[in-house]
Amino acid sequence: MLFEITDPDDPRLELYRDVKDRDLTGRQGLFMAEGKVVLERLFTSPVAETVSVLTTPERLGGLASLPDAPVYMVPQGVMDQVAGFPIHRGYLALGRYAPKQSLAERVSGTTARVLALHGIANTDNMGGLMRNAAAFGVDGVLLDTTCCDPLYRKAIRVSVGGALEVPHYRTDDMVGTLTGLGLTAYALSPSGAVTLEEVTPAPRTAVLFGAEGPGLPAALMAACQTVRIDMHGGFDSLNVATTSGIVLYRFRL
Template identity: 70%
Template sequence: MADIISITDPSDDRLRLYRDVKDRDLTGRDGLFMAEGKVVIERLFRSPWCFCISVLTTSERLKTLDISQAGDVPVYVVEQAVMDQVAGFAIHRGYLALGRYAGPAGLGEVLKPGRARVLALSAIANTDNMGGLMRNAAAFGVDAVVLDVACCDPLYRKAIRVSVGGVFQVPHVRVPNLIEALAEQGLSPYALSPSGTVALDEVVPGMRSAFLFGAEGPGLTAEVMAACTTVRIAMHGGFDSLNVATTSGIVLYHMCR
């Protein structure tokens, strides 16, 4: 059961990792991250890949937070003014939580034999796009997300918020070479391209498939594209591409059914 602890002093050392969260991110510090918002934090409580270390909220907000699955984490309860002072800005959602990622060290640890659907990302540096991609991965039942070294951390505070906690539902791993990592797991790679050789609605994905997306603008490298089946989405009005998160939603809906 969660341990409810009232705190009145904004300088209390138990709140030190919540200080000035607007100006910094906790990623890179022993796997720590900061989550905000009721829905996001409740997803954190239920996550098989992340665990909650503590929660910061107000007495009024605590009444609506489902802490039944929070375990024995400390829940620090403060006045709204104290919360805003500690965080360095107004916390309109009224909830913050400190967590740690405890996901798999490699892709082989999470994929089971047989059917597998993987989202593979290259050079996704925009946190909004990363959050949208992680949300779609969770919504369409992707088994894992693979990131190359040029991707931003999916556990940046803004990426977590945009994902609506979806990042807590899908394990992610970082690899030095996407194509090699996918091949080691017997995954057939598909890459989106305006000049793709096959239309999306004609694709019948293999039993074990991975869907690759690159940054908006440069997209995937020629080397990566050459190793994949390239897929196009039919469009009108002279458009040949969409936002990467939007595109992933269309593709994952088709490929994960």
């Protein structure tokens, strides 16, 4: 469904207006995606559907496929004007988050890998974590209530669309949820009781990460096997996304 639009005030462009300042996340489950690679992931996403696409006639042919949704083609100048800043990549899309399975369904097999996150408020780190979750085939991401939304535009971009590959779920009871799912939880911390190489992960495993700086609360650590990655000299911590890459690589199925 292709539509050419030249009027920047066309009401069909309403949700693309001032995307820089507008936080769509949480409103009707909508989010904004940008860039060719991310849009192509959105079109085939198992956790989201495409609401509409905004691009230019020149860029249209650059997409490997088109979704079953309205595609609005506008001149580049109209695109920039509507969005409120230059959209150099030339591609925007609205998506709606709609994972088809619950976390319990996702981890119902004999093996499972869950990425559990506590207090990750930094969108760059969230994007990096979601990218690694997708790269290493994590079954689902479990977020506490203080994590930022993986569907913030910047988090999706940093994840290179990984946030649109792996389903995520919220919980206000991290330990209860992990226990209820029968997952063995490993918490990463510089003060972990054992080193990563000493761990033979259980078949059904969750790995838990906290924010750089504050780290994980003691109560959460106490409910997990705590694991550390030894570092050189006095250097005391890795970036949380990098740490997740190391752990998910080593624990991959």
